[in-house]
Amino acid sequence: MRKFFVIALVVFAVFATSLIAADPVILRFYFPVGVAGPLARYMGELADKFNSTHPDIIVEPIYSGGYPETLQRALTASKAGNPPDVALLTAADIWTAADEKIIISLESFIEAEGGETFLEPYFQAFLEDCDVAGELYAIPFQKSTPIFYYNKDMFREAGLDPDRPPSTWTELKEYATKLAKKEGGNTVRWGVEIPIDQWLLSAFIMQNGGLVNNQAGTETYLNSPEAIGALEFMRSLVAEGLMPARRLFGDSSADFVAGTTAMMYNSTGSLTFVRDSATFDWGVAYLPENVRRAVPTGGGQLVIMAGIPAERQKAAWEFIKWMTLPEQAATWSMKTGYVAVREDAFDVPEMKAYVEGFPFAIVAREQLQFVLVGEPPATHAARQISRFMTDALEGAIAGMISAKDALNTAQAEAERVLRPYR
Amino acid sequence: MRLSRKWRTYLLGYLLILPSFVFLIVFTYYPVVRSVWLSLFQKMAGGVTKFVGLANYEYMFGSRLFRQVMQNNLVYSLGSVIPAIILGLVFAILLNKRLKLRGAFRFSIFYPTMIPIAAASMVWIFLFSQSYGLLNKVLSLLGLSSNIDWLNTTPYAMLSIILVSVWKFAGYYMLLFLSGLQSIDESLYEAAVLEGANAWQKFRKITLPLLSPTTFFVTLMAIINSFQSVDQVYVMTRGGPYNTTNVLLYYIYQNGFVYWDTGIASSASVVLFSILLVFTFIYYFGLQHFVHYER
Numbered sequence: 001m002r003k004f005f006v007i008a009l010v011v012f013a014v015f016a017t018s019l020i021a022a023d024p025v026i027l028r029f030y031f032p033v034g035v036a037g038p039l040a041r042y043m044g045e046l047a048d049k050f051n052s053t054h055p056d057i058i059v060e061p062i063y064s065g066g067y068p069e070t071l072q073r074a075l076t077a078s079k080a081g082n083p084p085d086v087a088l089l090t091a092a093d094i095w096t097a098a099d100e101k102i103i104i105s106l107e108s109f110i111e112a113e114g115g116e117t118f119l120e121p122y123f124q125a126f127l128e129d130c131d132v133a134g135e136l137y138a139i140p141f142q143k144s145t146p147i148f149y150y151n152k153d154m155f156r157e158a159g160l161d162p163d164r165p166p167s168t169w170t171e172l173k174e175y176a177t178k179l180a181k182k183e184g185g186n187t188v189r190w191g192v193e194i195p196i197d198q199w200l201l202s203a204f205i206m207q208n209g210g211l212v213n214n215q216a217g218t219e220t221y222l223n224s225p226e227a228i229g230a231l232e233f234m235r236s237l238v239a240e241g242l243m244p245a246r247r248l249f250g251d252s253s254a255d256f257v258a259g260t261t262a263m264m265y266n267s268t269g270s271l272t273f274v275r276d277s278a279t280f281d282w283g284v285a286y287l288p289e290n291v292r293r294a295v296p297t298g299g300g301q302l303v304i305m306a307g308i309p310a311e312r313q314k315a316a317w318e319f320i321k322w323m324t325l326p327e328q329a330a331t332w333s334m335k336t337g338y339v340a341v342r343e344d345a346f347d348v349p350e351m352k353a354y355v356e357g358f359p360f361a362i363v364a365r366e367q368l369q370f371v372l373v374g375e376p377p378a379t380h381a382a383r384q385i386s387r388f389m390t391d392a393l394e395g396a397i398a399g400m401i402s403a404k405d406a407l408n409t410a411q412a413e414a415e416r417v418l419r420p421y422r
Numbered sequence: 423m424r425l426s427r428k429w430r431t432y433l434l435g436y437l438l439i440l441p442s443f444v445f446l447i448v449f450t451y452y453p454v455v456r457s458v459w460l461s462l463f464q465k466m467a468g469g470v471t472k473f474v475g476l477a478n479y480e481y482m483f484g485s486r487l488f489r490q491v492m493q494n495n496l497v498y499s500l501g502s503v504i505p506a507i508i509l510g511l512v513f514a515i516l517l518n519k520r521l522k523l524r525g526a527f528r529f530s531i532f533y534p535t536m537i538p539i540a541a542a543s544m545v546w547i548f549l550f551s552q553s554y555g556l557l558n559k560v561l562s563l564l565g566l567s568s569n570i571d572w573l574n575t576t577p578y579a580m581l582s583i584i585l586v587s588v589w590k591f592a593g594y595y596m597l598l599f600l601s602g603l604q605s606i607d608e609s610l611y612e613a614a615v616l617e618g619a620n621a622w623q624k625f626r627k628i629t630l631p632l633l634s635p636t637t638f639f640v641t642l643m644a645i646i647n648s649f650q651s652v653d654q655v656y657v658m659t660r661g662g663p664y665n666t667t668n669v670l671l672y673y674i675y676q677n678g679f680v681y682w683d684t685g686i687a688s689s690a691s692v693v694l695f696s697i698l699l700v701f702t703f704i705y706y707f708g709l710q711h712f713v714h715y716e717r
Contacts, residue, residue, distance in 0.1 A: 068679075068680055070551075072640040072679050075682065096682060099467065100682070187569075188569075196662070229554070231440040244571060244574065245571065245574055245575055245663065246574035246575070246662060246663045247574070248570070255553065258553060258554065260553045380467070381681065382685070383680050383681050383682075384681045385681070387676070387681070391664065391665060394662055394663050394665075395664040398575070398576070398663050398664055400576070400664050401664075410488075416481075417681075417683075420464070420465065420466040420467050421467045
């Protein structure tokens with residue numbers, strides 16, 4: 001009898017508290033994992049921390065594949081009338097999401113937080129990826145840049161100074177020639193690997209003095225002389241047997257730690273993987289320059305979905321804001337290798353200690369001063385433009401088409417898909 | 423009013439097929455009609471679409487990429503269907519004999535069919551790797567050229583995709599051929615032996631003709647399969663290098679779910695649908711006219 005009484009009391013207590021406390025807002029958060037490592041687990045830990053400090057909001061992080069799959073899910077869910085609340089999208093997809101009207105402008109939220117003063121601590125270079133034709137739709141969260149990795153042991157072996165990585169295109173080719181190993185006409189060790197991606201083609205175009213697109217995102221300059229020159233340079237690396245014809249980011253970092261290539265271009269997101277896997281002395285540096293030093297940004301930013309009630313949008317904003325506070329920005333950066341999105345994250349004590357123990361982590365941040373326009377192509381239909389660029393890159397460096405013809409085709413295709421937006 | 427007996431029988435029949443018919447309409451016929459409809463629209467700024475008639479088809483058939491995709495698909499279909507069928511038939515004939523460990527052989531050849539193709543493709547990526555892949559190691563042991571970058575150069579990328587498909591499907595076709603072989607009456611062979619027929623004559627005059635319904639079915643299945651497989655392309659090459667392994671279904675996926683260009687994706691889907699429809703007609707027509715049945 002007494003047992004019954006106790007149980008009844010407990011049941012009553014549970015009921016009562018759940019009646020008194022307001023229903024918490026539940027936020028569904030779609031996030032991709034773009035680099036190696038248990039990022040999904042870290043994301044869960046971050047959400048738990050948010051949930052424990054915000055009793056009226058419950059965030060449910062939902063792993064959604066890579067960046068393209070995350071947009072796919074967010075878009076199909078939105079079209080079916082059941083959108084998530086928050087998503088982590090790559091720069092190209094923010095244009096698509098805004099064009100499809102599935103995300104909302106964040107201008108009014110930012111205004112309410114104090115406008116410019118609120119944005120001030122974020123790196124300007126990263127905010128470049130958050131706007132669609134001048135209007136802010138996102139807040140930077142996990143950001144990266146390409147950086148240059150090199151094997152110091154191989155530098156020594158080839159008689160190169162391990163503390164002086166190549167700083168220009170000319171040096172890059174010179175070093176690659178010294179570092180590549182050939183046996184009977186076959187290259188057995190590559191001088192350098194540049195993953196096949198519009199991201200790195202953009203870097204070369206900008207370093208050669210060109211630009212990929214205009215500010216309004218309605219025009220591309222893919223067949224400019226600067227772009228053709230950039231692609232011709234990349235092609236010459238392959239033609240001279242210094243670089244393999246086609247590697248993706250993962251292939252390159254695997255080749256680098258396996259010692260199959262002496263140098264590589266890769267994302268800062270690979271720092272942790274290389275640190276944990278390389279069995280040799282290595283270093284990182286800025287990307288080599290040509291006409292000018294320039295680097296694109298990459299990675300993901302947080303957006304709030306359209307088509308959800310205002311109170312959930314407000315809760316979503318609370319979550320986004322919290323996720324990019326200095327402490328969280330520092331935690332995420334230390335765990336993943338992404339660049340912390342704001343200046344003051346580097347003042348967090350743990351971050352200070354981390355950077356001291358692993359100075360490579362600072363190279364990407366310092367490279368941000370060379371960011372020109374964020375992550376190109378920043379246009380409408382950006383995924384398609386990216387594909388045209390990658391196609392041109394693949395075709396040209398495989399020697400199947402000249403750099404000029406490849407880029408003329410890419411430009412013509414880009415003009416076709418951008419026509420409706422003019 | 424009472425329905426006549428005949429009508430009640432009809433009604434019962436319709437009622438019984440209703441559940442599957444509803445599913446067919448919702449998941450097959452409606453999407454087909456909708457694809458045809460969507461293929462007449464073009465995406466415009468601001469998330470709206472504009473009716474453009476056949477302009478999507480006009481653009482597609484005129485584009486170099488689409489022609490290349492169709493050509494790739496033809497190469498892939500021929501390249502994977504013919505070897506897979508021949509291998510399937512050979513394995514079936516060999517493993518229809520009384521052999522020691524016959525079960526183990528059958529199992530090991532059928533086994534690839536049971537692995538999801540996406541998972542198998544992940545494994546093959548490692549086998550195909552230029553620097554540490556097993557395939558190049560084996561080639562170098564055989565003293566052959568062993569520095570092939572299988573997945574990243576032409577024509578090796580397409581060859582790799584074809585190889586995985588043959589590996590994947592041959593076992594399944596073997597199983598179908600085996601069931602065909604076992605339905606052939608032993609007494610025919612006994613009679614042939616009495617008449618003094620040799621092994622080739624038995625194969626040519628008994629096995630092949632009596633296997634023709636199976637062969638016909640397998641061939642059509644294989645062709646249709648070859649238009650529907652996209653997983654290995656997605657996992658292993660993403661259509662590259664330079665679109666030389668981009669096949670029709672991957673093209674549809676890219677346009678539909680990466681570029682969100684529903685117009686082009688729907689047009690390409692309609693093309694795929696028409697191709698498969700033609701083969702389905704051939705199948706039903708052929709069943710009635712070409713195939714030799716023992717009656």
